[in-house]
Amino acid sequence: MFGAGSIGCFVGGCWQAAGLDVRFIGRKGFADDIRRNGMTVSDYNGWQKSFAPDEVDYRVDPDALADADVIALCVKSGATEEAAKEIAAHGRPGTTVISFQNGISNVEVLERQLADRFIVVRGMVPYNVAYLGDGRFHKGVAGDLYAGDMPVTQALAKAIGTSPATLNLSDDMLGIAWGKLLINLNNAVNALSGRPLVEQLLQRDYRRVVAASQREGVKLLKRAGIEPAKVGAVGPALLPTVIGSPDWLFRNLFMKAWKIDEKARSSMADDLAAGRKTEVDYINGELVRLADRLGVDAPVNRKVVELIRKAESGAPPLPPAALRREVLGR
Ligand SMILES: NC(=O)C1=CN([C@@H]2O[C@H](COP(=O)(O)OP(=O)(O)OC[C@H]3O[C@@H](n4cnc5c(N)ncnc54)[C@H](OP(=O)(O)O)[C@@H]3O)[C@@H](O)[C@H]2O)C=CC1
Numbered sequence: 001m002f003g004a005g006s007i008g009c010f011v012g013g014c015w016q017a018a019g020l021d022v023r024f025i026g027r028k029g030f031a032d033d034i035r036r037n038g039m040t041v042s043d044y045n046g047w048q049k050s051f052a053p054d055e056v057d058y059r060v061d062p063d064a065l066a067d068a069d070v071i072a073l074c075v076k077s078g079a080t081e082e083a084a085k086e087i088a089a090h091g092r093p094g095t096t097v098i099s100f101q102n103g104i105s106n107v108e109v110l111e112r113q114l115a116d117r118f119i120v121v122r123g124m125v126p127y128n129v130a131y132l133g134d135g136r137f138h139k140g141v142a143g144d145l146y147a148g149d150m151p152v153t154q155a156l157a158k159a160i161g162t163s164p165a166t167l168n169l170s171d172d173m174l175g176i177a178w179g180k181l182l183i184n185l186n187n188a189v190n191a192l193s194g195r196p197l198v199e200q201l202l203q204r205d206y207r208r209v210v211a212a213s214q215r216e217g218v219k220l221l222k223r224a225g226i227e228p229a230k231v232g233a234v235g236p237a238l239l240p241t242v243i244g245s246p247d248w249l250f251r252n253l254f255m256k257a258w259k260i261d262e263k264a265r266s267s268m269a270d271d272l273a274a275g276r277k278t279e280v281d282y283i284n285g286e287l288v289r290l291a292d293r294l295g296v297d298a299p300v301n302r303k304v305v306e307l308i309r310k311a312e313s314g315a316p317p318l319p320p321a322a323l324r325r326e327v328l329g330r
């Protein structure tokens, strides 16, 4: 697990629990925490597995990539370029590199830097993982991992078996990535709200902003001839209508089908809370760039990117009606 933070530690911990030989490579903060507390992975169903400190192989040096048969890349999008250079320098040629990252362009960066010597595979994480401190990583949203379907991932999926980090395979990973991006348009609104996902999603004004970003996204993808796949309970065409629907309908149609822990937040909210630059350029920004290429505008997503920039510089959270007015002008 390269870039072992929330996702890398949770997924790696689950795979180790399933019997795989896992090594984690990441930062000193996590290494120190795990050396003190060991590692505990858990999920919303009450499943839990703990490892003692000496059972977790957590390294901070990228030369530890040399022994990997499969590298699961879990760095944030802004760190992909650097991580790819480290894989190129230390990984064994022929190794499979799976990107378990949000967004579209991480795989393009990896392919540009690695495709001549490594096998680059697109992956997708549909659920939220929270780092709770003291070596604890908690899956707070339902769903299964996805990766491109090929012999190496088939063997990996078989070895993992049934687990909170089960791996499903697909031949349409680009469609899945775009489908996931449409869902991830909620990340920025969640971050701007300053509230947990459940609390934010229950406010229709926040959902109206998400629905407007998704509607704009769906239109742009159609214009570009890109077909987003269905990720989760609702397909892309219906998603904006369901998200923007009245509260009673939304609660019954969507919230019941999607299990979300009360305290779960989006990964972009985690970034804002930690004072890190967010991945907005790789989510809403991806649509703004697509609109630029198509010679049209994407005013909703452009505005959301602008608001996240302000939030990264310290602007306070926005209440539901204030965000609606800022983005939709009404
Ligand atoms: N968290 C979540 O719930 C979800 C996240 N995702 C996606 O998964 C990906 C990973 O997110 P998440 O786990 O939250 O991110 P985290 O920030 O928790 O973990 C990534 C870790 O990788 C470290 N890192 C960055 N570059 C390197 C490097 N070259 N060598 C070693 N370590 C490195 C980071 O350190 P530093 O901070 O110092 O850079 C950080 O500790 C993102 O694309 C995110 O969008 C998808 C679904 C849900």
Ligand SMILES: CC(C)(CO)C(=O)C(=O)O
Residues within 6 Å of the ligand: 102, 125, 126, 127, 128, 141, 183, 184, 186, 187, 265, 266, 267, 268
């Ligand atoms: C799981 C989900 C959709 C939660 O917002 C996510 O992808 C994220 O936090 O980045």
